[in-house]
Amino acid sequence: MNHAPLAAAFVADAPRAKWHDETLWFVRAKRDKAAQSVPEWEELRECAAQIKAHTVSRLADYLEQFEREATRRGAVVHWARNAAEHNEIVLKLLSDRGVKRLVKSKSMLTEECHLNPFLERHGIEVVDTDLGERIVQLAGESPSHIVLPAIHKKKEDVGQIFHEHLGTTAGATDPNYLTEAARQHLREKFVQAEAGLTGVNFAIAETGGFVVCTNEGNADLGVSLPTLHIASMGIEKLVPRAQDLGVFLRLLARSATGQPITTYSSHFHGPRPGGELHIVLVDNGRSDILASDEFRRSLNCIRCGACMNTCPVYRRSGGHSYQTSVPGPIGSILAPSRNPKMFYSLPQACSLCGSCSDVCPVKIDLHHQLLTWRRELAHQGLLSRSKRLGMQAMSFVFRRPALYRLAGRVARWLTPLLPRFMIYNGLNAWGKQRELPDFPAKSFGEQYAERRRHESQRNS
Amino acid sequence: MPTVGLFIPCYVDQLFPQVGLATVDLLEQAGYGVEYPADQTCCGQPMANTGCTEQARPLAERFLAIFSGYDYVVAPSGSCVAMVRCHYDEYLAGQPGFEELKKKTFELCEFLVDVADTSRVDHRFPYRVGLHQSCHGLRELRLASSSELVAPAFGKAQRLLQMVDGLELVTLARPDECCGFGGTFAVAEEAVSCMMGNDRIHDHLTAGAEVLTANDMSCLMHMAGLIRRQGKPLRVMHIAEILAGHSK
Numbered sequence: 001m002n003h004a005p006l007a008a009a010f011v012a013d014a015p016r017a018k019w020h021d022e023t024l025w026f027v028r029a030k031r032d033k034a035a036q037s038v039p040e041w042e043e044l045r046e047c048a049a050q051i052k053a054h055t056v057s058r059l060a061d062y063l064e065q066f067e068r069e070a071t072r073r074g075a076v077v078h079w080a081r082n083a084a085e086h087n088e089i090v091l092k093l094l095s096d097r098g099v100k101r102l103v104k105s106k107s108m109l110t111e112e113c114h115l116n117p118f119l120e121r122h123g124i125e126v127v128d129t130d131l132g133e134r135i136v137q138l139a140g141e142s143p144s145h146i147v148l149p150a151i152h153k154k155k156e157d158v159g160q161i162f163h164e165h166l167g168t169t170a171g172a173t174d175p176n177y178l179t180e181a182a183r184q185h186l187r188e189k190f191v192q193a194e195a196g197l198t199g200v201n202f203a204i205a206e207t208g209g210f211v212v213c214t215n216e217g218n219a220d221l222g223v224s225l226p227t228l229h230i231a232s233m234g235i236e237k238l239v240p241r242a243q244d245l246g247v248f249l250r251l252l253a254r255s256a257t258g259q260p261i262t263t264y265s266s267h268f269h270g271p272r273p274g275g276e277l278h279i280v281l282v283d284n285g286r287s288d289i290l291a292s293d294e295f296r297r298s299l300n301c302i303r304c305g306a307c308m309n310t311c312p313v314y315r316r317s318g319g320h321s322y323q324t325s326v327p328g329p330i331g332s333i334l335a336p337s338r339n340p341k342m343f344y345s346l347p348q349a350c351s352l353c354g355s356c357s358d359v360c361p362v363k364i365d366l367h368h369q370l371l372t373w374r375r376e377l378a379h380q381g382l383l384s385r386s387k388r389l390g391m392q393a394m395s396f397v398f399r400r401p402a403l404y405r406l407a408g409r410v411a412r413w414l415t416p417l418l419p420r421f422m423i424y425n426g427l428n429a430w431g432k433q434r435e436l437p438d439f440p441a442k443s444f445g446e447q448y449a450e451r452r453r454h455e456s457q458r459n460s
Numbered sequence: 461m462p463t464v465g466l467f468i469p470c471y472v473d474q475l476f477p478q479v480g481l482a483t484v485d486l487l488e489q490a491g492y493g494v495e496y497p498a499d500q501t502c503c504g505q506p507m508a509n510t511g512c513t514e515q516a517r518p519l520a521e522r523f524l525a526i527f528s529g530y531d532y533v534v535a536p537s538g539s540c541v542a543m544v545r546c547h548y549d550e551y552l553a554g555q556p557g558f559e560e561l562k563k564k565t566f567e568l569c570e571f572l573v574d575v576a577d578t579s580r581v582d583h584r585f586p587y588r589v590g591l592h593q594s595c596h597g598l599r600e601l602r603l604a605s606s607s608e609l610v611a612p613a614f615g616k617a618q619r620l621l622q623m624v625d626g627l628e629l630v631t632l633a634r635p636d637e638c639c640g641f642g643g644t645f646a647v648a649e650e651a652v653s654c655m656m657g658n659d660r661i662h663d664h665l666t667a668g669a670e671v672l673t674a675n676d677m678s679c680l681m682h683m684a685g686l687i688r689r690q691g692k693p694l695r696v697m698h699i700a701e702i703l704a705g706h707s708k
Contacts, residue, residue, distance in 0.1 A: 351642030354599030378511030395515035434685030444480035
């Protein structure tokens with residue numbers, strides 16, 4: 001489905017759209033302040049981009065090294081070619097051990113794989129333990145942002161959801177009260193859980209360990225009580241050495257929320273005593289992106305969400321308008337590579353302002369890749385007929401200067417004569433909220449020629 | 461006297477001739493010969509940005525043929541210059557004269573500051589002015605520092621506007637947010653585009669601007685369309701008109 005009508009529906013609720021825009025702009029401004037506090041910010045970005053480019057250039061080697069080292073530390077490494085394989089692996093791990101209750105700490109990869117509905121179909125209760133994720137889970141929705149999953153919900157909405165599901169007082173909106181209710185509810189889930197699943201922010205080839213960053217400590221709680229820890233990671237999450245973490249951890253939280261560092265950056269190296277650690281390495285289209293010269297750099301992404309917070313379109317259209325687990329600029333690059341037919345409109349949902357590229361902590365040239373996607377989608381015949389024909393007609397005219405001048409003259413003469421309803425109607429999206437400019441009697445070319453004629457007459 | 465080939469974007473030629481005339485005046489005042497090659501039409505950006513690269517290619521080739529003979533090529537539009545300098549490689553890489561063309565093609569303010577070394581503007585413009593940073597000029601041509609990067613602040617358009625007697629630049633809450641024009645985006649994503657434009661206008665009005673200006677007429681056309689429909693008290697002028705002392 002096309003992005004534009006969903007975006008228009010979001011914009012139609014003007015106060016909410018304004019609030020959404022301002023809330024995310026507040027985060028973007030916090031990010032600016034945090035970035036400005038690091039004088040070597042641009043060097044850090046360059047360094048991060050180079051580490052990622054290097055890692056991706058020999059990803060297979062590093063993945064094998066990671067598997068060796070992780071195995072040596074007692075973890076079990078699984079490989080999943082796609083979402084279905086990932087889900088099957090997780091299900092088998094759970095059902096072999098008779099697990100019926102799983103707590104999850106925010107993992108966008110499991111969203112990408114649609115793990116929750118899959119496990120629920122197999123009779124397993126899945127509880128997202130990140131507060132924002134839990135809110136959208138209770139609301140029966142998907143996250144609308146990768147770092148701030150419930151950013152589209154106001155506290156009134158949360159109060160209503162908690163009232164329905166957790167039995168809080170109707171109409172309650174006090175964040176402290178609601179957070180406390182969520183805390184009590186989640187504590188129960190943590191205690192009952194028989195397994196914990198986390199995402200992975202960074203995996204280290206050299207050590208076979210990985211790092212999970214959260215602000216709520218829910219990942220740590222979720223994997224500390226049960227004996228089974230499953231970690232799902234996209235194969236691009238790798239960095240070569242432990243010392244590289246210094247670069248990425250400094251960039252991640254500042255870019256995401258403006259914090260110097262996340263509250264918890266938990267390192268996992270092997271299973272805890274008496275426990276099991278399983279790491280599922282997921283490809284799900286990443287190798288295809290890796291093989292593409294044009295889009296390979298999008299694998300640099302560390303999922304900080306800064307491009308979403310800065311994107312003027314995302315801020316006003318909301319994450320759900322993108323209909324993909326990773327929305328916004330980076331999502332609009334990743335999604336078409338998985339399914340160009342379904343996500344053809346996402347690279348067009350962009351004014352090409354370039355703010356995403358400048359804000360990106362790993363220097364992905366996001367707006368250029370979006371432009372490249374437009375070319376690729378047009379090439380695949382996925383451009384709308386009206387746009388394609390319109391561009392062909394424009395090009396035809398622009399290649400013929402005399403025709404261009406004639407068309408301009410006719411349009412400038414004719415348009416002012418037309419009655420208003422012929423210009424401002426349902427066919428003219430420009431005129432719905434905007435006036436056309438006044439059409440001048442003479443073009444610049446005509447006025448310039450007259451000016452030069454006068455000058456030469458004066459001089460002769 | 462070095463000669464500037466005047467590159468007037470198609471929509472400026474047809475709809476905003478006064479911007480082209482102001483550009484001619486500015487370049488002549490700066491001591492350059494100006495020629496307007498009459499057979500120019502469009503640089504091909506609308507087609508290229510829609511993904512129709514094969515429709516854009518012949519226009520890029522025409523552009524090279526028309527403009528390669530001049531000492532400089534100057535346009536009152538960051539966006540169209542960015543098309544030539546940052547996106548023509550796809551069509552013209554390796555063609556004779558292309559590398560020189562990229563080096564000698566300038567946005568107007570950039571040319572006035574970097575090449576003509578303008579140090580004074582003789583006109584008075586006693587108004588509070590809001591400068592809208594057009595995205596392509598900002599983040600492709602780097603005509604000013606962008607708020608995302610950690611780097612010293614600068615701005616070529618600001619520098620020129622500060623030379624104008626009586627002109628007061630207002631401070632915006634979001635100094636370089638996109639106005640939402642974006643070419644076909646303005647039509648395809650009409651709702652978001654207009655909300656972006658309205659937010660931009662609101663920022664200027666809140667900052668106390670009486671005049672809204674920019675390096676790109678396309679951004680201004682979009683915002684002027686919203687301003688006129690709503691009858692907001694904000695005049696819209698291209699920066700060339702202010703610098704040339706036109707329409708006080």
